[in-house]
Amino acid sequence: MFINPYLNRVAIRDPKQFVGRRREIAKIFSRIGSSRPQSISIVGDRRIGKSSLLNQIFNSDVRASYLDRPGDYVFLFVDLQQRRHIAPPDLFQDIFGQLAESLGEEAIAGLTADFDGMRKVLGRLRQMGRRLIILFDEFDAVTTNTRFDLDFYSFLRAAANNYDVAYVTSSARDLQELCHTAQIADSPFFNIFTNVYLRAFAPPEARQLIIEPSAAVGVPLEPHLDQIVDLAGAFPFFLQIACSSFFEVLVEETPPDRVQPAATELFLDEARGHFRFIWEHFDAGHRDVIRTLMTGGHVDAQKSHLLEDLRRSGYVTDGPDGPRAFSSAFVEAISRALPGGAAEAAIPPTEKFDPSDARGTPGAGGDIAQLLADQGRIGRFVIRERLGGGGMGDVYSAVDSELTRSVAIKVLGMRYAADPVSKRRFLREAQMASILNHPNIATIYEIGELSGIPYIVMEYVEGQTLTDILGSKGRLPISTVIDVGTQMASALEEAHEKGVVHRDIKSSNIILTSRGSVKILDFGLAKPLPLADKMRQKVSDITEPGVLIGTITYMSPEQASGKGEVTHLSDIFSLGVVLYEMTTGVLPFDADTYFQIISKITGTAAKPIAELRPDVPPQLTAIIDRMMAKDLSRRFPSARALEREFKLLALVQGQ
Secondary structure, eight states: OOOOTTTOOOOOOOOGOSOOOOHHHHHHHHHHTSSSOOEEEEEEESSHHHHHHHHHHOHHHHHHHHHHHGGGGEEEEEETTTTOOOOOHHOOOHHHHHHHHHTOOEEEEEEOSSHHHHHHHHHHHHHHHHHHEEEEEETTHHTTTSSSSSHHHHHHHHHHHHEEEEEEEESOOOOOOSSSHHHHOOOGGGGGGGEEOOOOOOOHHHHHHHHHHHTTOOOOOOOOOOOEEEETOOOOOHHHHHHHHHHHHHHTTTOOHHHHHHHHHHHHHHHHHHHHHHHHHHHHHHHHHHHHHTTTTTOOOOHHHHHHHHHHHEEEEEEEEEEEEEEEHHHHHHHHHHHHHHHHSSSSSGGGGGGGGGGOOOSSOOOOHHHHHSEETTTTTEEEEEEEETTTTEEEEEETTTTEEEEEEEEOHHEEEEEEEHHHHHHHHHHHTTTTOOTBBOOOOEEETTTTTEEEEEEEOSEEEEEHHHHHHHOOOOHHHHHHHHHHHHHHHHHTTOOOOOOOGGGGOOOOOTTEEEEOSSSSOOOOHHHHHHTSOOOOHHHHHHTTTHTTOOHHHHHHHHHSSSOHHHHHHHHHHHHHHHHHSOHHHHHHHHHHHHHHHHHOOOOOOOOOOOOOHHHHHHHHHTTOOSSSSSSSSSSSHHHHHHHHHHHHHHO
């Protein structure tokens, strides 16, 4: 079984998996290692690898290879990616906690989280002869935050001037462009930084990323190097997607003449949305230059500085016939979105929405159904058909007329849209979930409103839900259970690290594609109603198949009882229920009534897996049992820890 080495789209922590950026790393350590450590601001576009670079700087082995006396330094890593509402005391407390652990001095953690407490910490480090380097990932979470006033930046500047302290920050733009007041932007604090700009890879780095990981696992991509670069340019994120696409196609032993078109199709499925993001974030001048190059025109002298900006950033490369856009796939995707493109015509007439499908459909959402019937579209999304409904709203299949891709649109039900609290929560959860980008999570492309009713545009996933598969096949092969468990744990790890909890993991929210990939639906969108609201529902609602029982049977004890906070540990419990069901063919906590199910979830152990299926490996049984532990402290502490267990089990099983 070949393991795709290019699936990791999140920050890379392992130096063995990190490629390129040697020049930038050397520059950063030359500043950190000077007689007095100097501060660095890492600036780069979305998904250019800023977090991965910070993780390499933080790695002790990497530091030891660049610093003369690494033991003189204390490095801290402050991840601000999902902490837009952090306050100064929270930030100081984070720093104190890490220092207490790093130095083995618990008293530091008990210091008052303010300027005075920080001065005491800095004094203690001076006594010890240690230098402090604080890495701030996504520091714009601070500069755009009104809770951090001018005094805060003055203090950080004074600390860097009077102690051996330096800061390494990451942000999408220059920090001074991201300040919430002009007064803060003019603060001398920003003068202490040297900028390091992350752009596209240099050709040798791109070549290394394409060739080395694939060669190491026995599926060499070197013969396809030019094709991959043509698709992805030299951007590491797009290179990963392109390499992953070619890898999958080659592993499936696709005929040679079909490798490139099949890989291109896979690449575009994942890259189109990111291409559109890039296009939408170009300013008008840069768009004009790209349009000119796409149509074979010549960029005039007045716009030569814009052309040079794009070339320096990697969005324009020089070919045999002169400058061109970095990716042929980018040109194709954006051409369809430009005026006069073929997007609308590309939608097959037989797939366009029949207005009669929306009228009279049970649960179709009242006014929203009438709007769809009248218009047959939501903005640029041409409706095909209603796929179903339930829970928070209804789901339609549609075609994006600009990018010509299939999408699913979830529309909030009228009874929730009329409630400001539910509507606000729905939009907030959607916004949180939209930050997730993982191969096992259905991507959210867009959030909007139609006549005051919120909708979410997401990836259209073809395949069968686990509910349907279990209904037709019963219990599944052990290898499938392990594979699904591994993919699900990886997806949960990505979400939980970004502060997003699903809260409704169940078989009907998990799809298996024809390629055997897992896709989780409704991430962050399926927050259950409070228990009290459920108990007020009439009996017919409670017993209606798929309305409540289908969800309650997967709930964690803290969810079902309403007595505990729903956290990432609840998702781990619910996934354990899914895997138990896949392994045995039955649910672990099932009964005839709502209250009996709650009683089982909160107080009764599930029937041992070995009694229901003797051939199950004891290691798998142990993993599932631990996931479904009623005591939170006995469950896996994180999805990452769970993923490690599944990977070890896969190795033992020879998968």
